[in-house]
Amino acid sequence: MKIPEKLKIGAFEWTIVLNPDLMHGRSERGCCRPKTSQIDIDPGYNITGQEETFVHEMLEAITAQYDITIEHKDLSNLATVLHQVIKDNPEVFAQ
Numbered sequence: 200m201k202i203p204e205k206l207k208i209g210a211f212e213w214t215i216v217l218n219p220d221l222m223h224g225r226s227e228r229g230c231c232r233p234k235t236s237q238i239d240i241d242p243g244y245n246i247t248g249q250e251e252t253f254v255h256e257m258l259e260a261i262t263a264q265y266d267i268t269i270e271h272k273d274l275s276n277l278a279t280v281l282h283q284v285i286k287d288n289p290e291v292f293a294q
């Protein structure tokens with residue numbers, strides 16, 4: 200999986216930023232900022248952790264943009280298994 204610099208969701212282009220200061224004083228690996236269409240990911244984690252965080256924050260962006268209500272634990276579980284399915288079935292998503 201390649202964490203992109205830009206991600207198009209609907210009509211909006213989101214920016215993905217590797218932000219090494221994200222974890223200072225907090226336990227979050229990522230942050231979704233709907234107002235500015237930006238996703239921050241802390242690069243201090245290993246690549247698998249960064250990828251999982253990217254999928255998690257992507258789902259946060261989708262649910263925010265489309266006003267989808269979902270429990271955060273359900274979103275987290277969805278992100279974990281979606282990351283696994285994408286990683287373990289690369290031929291499905293290749294063009």
Ligand SMILES: [Zn+2]
Binds near residue numbers: 255259271
């Ligand atoms: Zn979250």
